Amino acid sequence: MSVSPSARRLVQRILVGIVIPVVVVVLWQVLCQHGVFPSDLLPAPSAICQAFVAMGSNGTLWADVDATCVRLVLGFVFGALAGLVLGALVGFFETLEWLIDPMIQSVRSVPSLAWVPLFILWMGIGEGSKITLIAVGVFFPVYLATMNGIRYVDRKLLEVGQVFRFPRWKLIWRITIPSSLPAIFTGLRAGLGLGWMFVVAAELMGASQGLGYLLETGQNTYAPELIVGSIVLFAILGKVSDGILRVLERRLLHWHDSFGNRETGWPQTRGSLDTQAPGH
Amino acid sequence: MLEIRELTKVFKNGKVAFEDISFRVGPGDIVGILGPSGCGKSTLLRVIAGLEQAESGVVSFYGQQAGSQIQDAVGVIFQEPRLMPWLTVLDNVSFGLQASRKTRHQEASAILEKVGLRGYELFYPRQLSGGMAQRVAIARALVASPDILLLDEPFSALDAFTRMQLQDLLLEIWAENRCTLLLVTHDIDEALYLCNTIVVMQGQPGRVAEVVTLPADRLHTRDLESLADVKKSIFNILKLQGASLASRQSRTAPQSTGSSLTVSEPIPSNTTSGGM
Structure with a gap:
């Protein structure tokens, strides 16, 4: 069987990466079976699996996962869009920065959970307030990263476009936006992380579905397997969603210095150009 | 084809970059602007390119005064390659072209072949060495076939061998296209090798100290002995003789024995302040 070296390295990396989780789970299971941890506080992994398999087979688990993911995606999309648009505007127009940025910065220093009562008052405990809260959490990192990415575009690159007499929109489209993409992606990933944080906060505030609701149910019904299982599910979902962004990032930003190995791209003829003068 | 008359540039902070600069560049000329750092020569080039505005004076192309816009006929090669990472x-070279993708790529490929980068079309800038990246920058400037190419110390960041190769490449391109070159440099040898006219700038704010025209039978030669008299006269203009000359050499070789000389000597202000 022939496997490309890069694929083999990927498999190796994954295998190494799951060593510690597997060891932890096995230890945990063994210790639980020997009664080291009281099972009403920390259930064994097998018990958690059983509970979740049961919930999976009667469908309630998928409804919870679905509810959480829909909230997260909607909140992320709204928050990220607002962050991108406002960040871009403030990045492009200095006057707008003076106008808007001080306000945004002061709003940013409000602990986001402080919004919860207000949102509930305005929008009830339905989906609206939850999605808004998540969007608020996602907004700030995306806004900041976009603004900085656009503000600190290399002037030297812009001058190249000026020499070619690009109109302003073309400078933006062909130089400013591509060169600020790495910063924007960093902001998006940070925003997604905060989004997961806020989805839990929103669901703990009162929901009838979702992983946060599952957490709360576990707390109220003394079902630790629900709590631990939900935490594990959060970890998995967070990792998967970040992985999706990373794949996208790699696709779009493969040119960026931080990706790939500098040496791998060298041509066969490396050095020949620098050692032999042309035309001689 | 290019005429500069009484050009003066003042920075926003009130510092005068250069004043009362006048010279002409004829079609097919290779004109060098030579001077110590801080004399405003790079700023002068930026004004001519249209990247900055002068306070007074005239830049005219073909007898027509250049407005605030960057000229169609101008191509610029900067000190750094400034490629889009x-x-x-291939896309970097065709960056400024306005045509269908296919035409753009065809033109870019042709130029890339000319600068000796055939086979590197699909590489990204981070995969290139400094010399190769600067070749791409040269190709990008050439592909729009400008009438006049402005070069701002284009080879100063390169090692000596690469620099010589690219100087030769530039002369080849010039011989083939008969374009006009205006080259800013602080390297006397480079100016003597490449140029047929050297505008020597001096002082702070920079002024034209002298316009040196090289003898027609001694152009583009690396045999600098035959140009020793010209070189000496440029040294004289720049007042780089004696102790100053020694200090200049010790700067390139800091470990040399002459270093005690430079320590005792007050450093002239125009070498310490980093100009544009």
Whole structure:
């Protein structure tokens, strides 16, 4: 069987990466079976699996996962869009920065959970307030990263476009936006992380579905397997969603210095150009 | 084809970059602007390119005064390659062209072959060495076939061998296209090798100290002995003789024995302040 070296390295990396989780789970299971941890506080992994398999087979688990993911995606999309648009505007127009940025910065220093009562008052405990809260959490990192990415575009690159007499929109489209993409992606990933944080906060505030609701149910019904299982599910979902962004990032930003190995791209003829003068 | 008359540039902070600069560049000329750092020569080039505005004076192309806009006829090669890191070599070269993708790529490929980068079309800038990246920058400036190419110390960041190769490449391109070159440099030898006219700038604010025209039978030669008299006269203009000359050499070789000389000597202000 022939496997490309890069694929083999990927498999190796994954295998190494799951060593510690597997060891932890096995230890945990063994210790639980020997009664080291009281099972009403920390259930064994097998018990958690059983509970979740049961919930999976009667469908309630998928409804919870679905509810959480829909909230997260909607909140992320709204928050990220607002962050991108406002960040871009403030990045492009200095006057707008003076106008808007001080306000945004002061709003940013409000602990986001402080919004919860207000949102509930305005929008009830339905989906609206939850999605808004998540969007608020996602907004700030995306806004900041976009603004900085656009503000600190290399002037030297812009001058190249000026020499070619690009109109302003073309400078933006062909130089400013591509060169600020790495910063924007960093902001998006940070925003997604905060989004997961806020989805839990929103669901703990009162929901009838979702992983946060599952957490709360576990707390109220003394079902630790629900709590631990939900935490594990959060970890998995967070990792998967970040992985999706990373794949996208790699696709779009493969040119960026931080990706790939500098040496791998060298041509066969490396050095020949620098050692032999042309035309001689 | 290019005429500069009484050009003066003042920075926003009130510092005068250069004043009362006048000279002409004829079609097919290679004119060098030579001077110590801080004399405003790079700023002068930026004004001519249209990247900055002068306070007074005239820049005219073909007898027509250049407005605030960047000229169609101008190509610029900067000190750094300034390639777009997200574009392949081919896309970088065709960056400024306005045509269908296919035409652009055809033109870019042709130029890339000329600068000796055939086969590197799909590479990204981070995969290139400094010399190769500067070749791409040269190709990008050439592909729009400008009438006049402005070069701002284009080879100063390169090692000596690469620099010589690219100087030769530039002369080849010039011989083939008969374009006009205006080259800013602080390297006397480079100016003597490449140029047929050297505008020597001096002082702070910079002024034209002298316009040296090289003898027609001694152009583009690396045999600097035959140009010793010219070189000496440029040294004289720049007042780089004696102790100053020694200090200049010790700067390139800091470990040399002459270093005690430079320590005792007050450093002239125009070498310490980093000009544009």
